[in-house]
Amino acid sequence: MCISAKVSTFQRNSRKETYPTSGLRMKVRLFGGWDYNPAILQQQDWVNTGYAKGVPMGGDLPEKKSPAPSFIVWAERDPKHAAAEFELKRLPK
Numbered sequence: 001m002c003i004s005a006k007v008s009t010f011q012r013n014s015r016k017e018t019y020p021t022s023g024l025r026m027k028v029r030l031f032g033g034w035d036y037n038p039a040i041l042q043q044q045d046w047v048n049t050g051y052a053k054g055v056p057m058g059g060d061l062p063e064k065k066s067p068a069p070s071f072i073v074w075a076e077r078d079p080k081h082a083a084a085e086f087e088l089k090r091l092p093k
Helices: 003-014 038-042 046-053
Strands: 027-033 054-056 070-076
Touching (some): 027 046, 038 046
Antiparallel strands (some): 027 054, 027 070
């Protein structure tokens, strides 16, 4: 692994955006917040909005602002294992 990849991994770890896994290497992003709009995933910069209005996976939510938090979950399957038996499932609304 090159030094820049190690630094990048360390930075993601310090932001609590990494998780251990074995086997499939899917990409996952999860944000939690108090006022996410369901249309956020239609935005080109939804990740920036995720950080601005909430916290990434592993973060601590700030003081309660509404009855229940909302979450943004994005997942992409491992391109090396794109067979139908590894298809991602949509969460119910």
